[in-house]
Amino acid sequence: MGRLLKFNIFRYNPQDPESTPHMESFVLEETDSMTLFIVLNRIREEQDPSLQFDFCCRAGICGSCGMVINGRPGLACHTKTKDLPEEITLLPLPVFQLVGDLSVDTGSWFRELYDTVESWIHTKKQFDPNAPEERMEDAVAESIYELDRCIECGCCVAACGTARMRPDFLGAAGINKVGRFLIDPRDERTEQDYYEIIGNDMGIFGCMGLLACEDVCPKHMPLQDQLGFLRRKMGITALKNFFRK
Amino acid sequence: MQVPLTANHQSLRNHRLDGVLDWAQMLSGVGLILFMWAHMLLVGSVLLSPGIMNGIADFFESSGMAQVGGPLIFLLFLGHFVLAARKIPFRLEGQKTILEQAKLLHHQDTWLWVVQATTAMVILIMGAIHMWAVLSDLPIVALKCAETLQKNSGWLLFYLVLAPLVHVHLGIGLYRIAVKWGFVGRAGRKGLKRFVNLLILVSVGISVLTLFRFWFMTV
Ligand code: HEM
Ligand code: SF4
Ligand code: SF4
Numbered sequence A: 001m002g003r004l005l006k007f008n009i010f011r012y013n014p015q016d017p018e019s020t021p022h023m024e025s026f027v028l029e030e031t032d033s034m035t036l037f038i039v040l041n042r043i044r045e046e047q048d049p050s051l052q053f054d055f056c057c058r059a060g061i062c063g064s065c066g067m068v069i070n071g072r073p074g075l076a077c078h079t080k081t082k083d084l085p086e087e088i089t090l091l092p093l094p095v096f097q098l099v100g101d102l103s104v105d106t107g108s109w110f111r112e113l114y115d116t117v118e119s120w121i122h123t124k125k126q127f128d129p130n131a132p133e134e135r136m137e138d139a140v141a142e143s144i145y146e147l148d149r150c151i152e153c154g155c156c157v158a159a160c161g162t163a164r165m166r167p168d169f170l171g172a173a174g175i176n177k178v179g180r181f182l183i184d185p186r187d188e189r190t191e192q193d194y195y196e197i198i199g200n201d202m203g204i205f206g207c208m209g210l211l212a213c214e215d216v217c218p219k220h221m222p223l224q225d226q227l228g229f230l231r232r233k234m235g236i237t238a239l240k241n242f243f244r245k
Numbered sequence B: 001m002q003v004p005l006t007a008n009h010q011s012l013r014n015h016r017l018d019g020v021l022d023w024a025q026m027l028s029g030v031g032l033i034l035f036m037w038a039h040m041l042l043v044g045s046v047l048l049s050p051g052i053m054n055g056i057a058d059f060f061e062s063s064g065m066a067q068v069g070g071p072l073i074f075l076l077f078l079g080h081f082v083l084a085a086r087k088i089p090f091r092l093e094g095q096k097t098i099l100e101q102a103k104l105l106h107h108q109d110t111w112l113w114v115v116q117a118t119t120a121m122v123i124l125i126m127g128a129i130h131m132w133a134v135l136s137d138l139p140i141v142a143l144k145c146a147e148t149l150q151k152n153s154g155w156l157l158f159y160l161v162l163a164p165l166v167h168v169h170l171g172i173g174l175y176r177i178a179v180k181w182g183f184v185g186r187a188g189r190k191g192l193k194r195f196v197n198l199l200i201l202v203s204v205g206i207s208v209l210t211l212f213r214f215w216f217m218t219v
């Protein structure tokens, strides 16, 4: 027989005026290769059908199952119970709007973020659907891909002390997004254009280097290196602007 | 999130100062680090002999560097406070948020920031008192320092608190600059932490030894 695991789960339904935020415990026997994704589905099926949580791909790809697992933001589908103690506390991600129980609305947050950083290729070239795709060096393509692996789970944002203290902070995911377009040769935006997006305390200069983002990102995005790179890059732009003025 | 400030209109071409202030914050920190190391070694020279320390102090005073440099350092100190204070939550709400966050995450670097902001406030007050006390009572002589400490053990206690706080704050600051600006990348982070721990240990060691050298000096 497997371990008996005790799950303390945050419960609250903001839609229901009767509901108040509280913790509720569920006990479940551990099975082989059990993930929190399996746990939550079993609790919902066997014990409480009203439990709210998000999932979709169950393979660490869609980014919808982010939650705070024993204090650390992480993906439920990526977290095996055998790596956890017998008592497990699950909370919804902070910063994002709560939908109910463990479900938060990361979608609206990221939508707004992408509007702010204008997360698309800016180019004046006319698109010709018949022309062959423009070529790109392998190395460039790979470095863009590396920064494009972010699944928008929101863990880095929820872990960031700065993001919690100032709601206008773009977070590591947002700053990284700008870095992704900055190295894309197809994007015609200039250094100054990027500076206007992240060259301020809402962006890279707001980051205090707490590196919780780096430590929790389930995709192990190179956030520390990316933040350092952009701080230097934007720092130099700031000096150029200051002295040119 | 705020209204996007991103439309690329010429009129919005901003020369916003956040980036320059971030440089200033970093450089004021670096300046204070260099000063503190120099300070530690100068005062620590008493460990070699009080004569050496007196000689160094005399050099700085007779050349006027102490009289001019002292207040300048004080300005740097205040400047650093003003710059770094942009990041400190002064409202209870913000303080509660960052504390809750640190507790929730049990994440070392987040705690380090809390330690940095807290030590900062104490250093601001105690450092100011220290600078006032020393600079308003020049010249600096080893025997006089010893006498001050021995006559009033409150001063010994004062410095036994201040010195470690400064070195902890300084060490975390050094670490933070290195990771924030990417001088040390992902691969070097662990090693950097070890180095900073060692640095703090050695610095606090030298400072405490110096203080006890004064304490046990015959006056
Ligand atoms: C001997 C005195 C001091 C030394 C050597 C020192 C050194 C440093 C260094 C190197 C940093 C890192 C700077 C950066 O991240 O850009 C720093 C950060 C900081 N310092 Fe100081 N400091 C001193 C005194 C003070 C005082 C009096 C305050 C008063 C409030 C203060 C408040 C802060 C704060 C809040 C930070 C964190 C800033 C951030 O995370 O962005 N420091 N300090
Ligand atoms: S950077 Fe990492 S933690 Fe942040 S949203 Fe992307 S995948 Fe999630
Ligand atoms: S390094 Fe910057 S973005 Fe990452 S958690 Fe810290 S403050 Fe937030």
Ligand code: FES
Pocket (backbone or CB within 6 Å): A054, A055, A056, A057, A058, A059, A060, A061, A062, A063, A064, A065, A066, A075, A076, A077, A078
């Ligand atoms: S369910 Fe898609 S990332 Fe977890």
